[in-house]
Amino acid sequence: MTAEIDDLDRRILAELQRDASQSLDEIARKTGSSKTPVWNRIRKLRAAGVIRNYTVLLDEYALGLEACFFVLVRTSSHEAGWQAAFLDAVRARPEVMEAHRLAGDIDYILKVKVANARAYDRFYQSLIEDVSIFNVTALLSMEEIKFTTEVPL
Known part of the structure; x- marks a missing residue:
């Protein structure tokens, strides 16, 4: 509503x-x-739920989180049990800033902030240890062109 x-x-x-x-x-x-x-x-x-909460925006670069990866996940399993395990695994990882279920060839996209490629690999290894994934493609963002938390009014 x-x-x-x-x-x-x-x-x-x-x-x-x-x-x-x-x-x-x-x-x-x-x-x-x-x-x-x-x-x-x-x-x-x-x-009314229009304002959900108040928060503080941190500078991830100042905190050493210099790498942003967009992780495209495809699965061959669409059972409720797999999905629940995947969602639990994603929600448990603080590196995941956003996660979306998609329509089309890619099932999920994750926005992951880490210090560097080695930290991303640790994240990836940990994720696939918890849940079986058919295919993962990681895209490194070279430059953030726009970022906002402001919803258009």
Whole structure:
């Protein structure tokens, strides 16, 4: 079910996406509202599930995670048991930043952040130890051209 939001809600959400650490006063000033309505709307948006949580974005390069691999996974097994084991294995690995089940020739794509190729190989060996995979292709990202966590409003 889609939440109904108006223009003020969108402006508040845009400000929160840009910097969730802003004070209510700052958000109210930037959105042309006042503190109490902004607070009430944020509470309403949280209750509706539009705002899931607040977080901090870290610089992975500063933390030594300089390699980003996109891992294309094909499986020959489509049973529920295999899928559950695969999903458990993927969810248990902090290197996996995103995982998507796909339509088409590739079954899954994983976005994996690691220090280097050797760290990726350790990740890969650990993954295939936990679950049987028919085919894996790893693509090394040479340059991140765009990254955002902001949802288009």
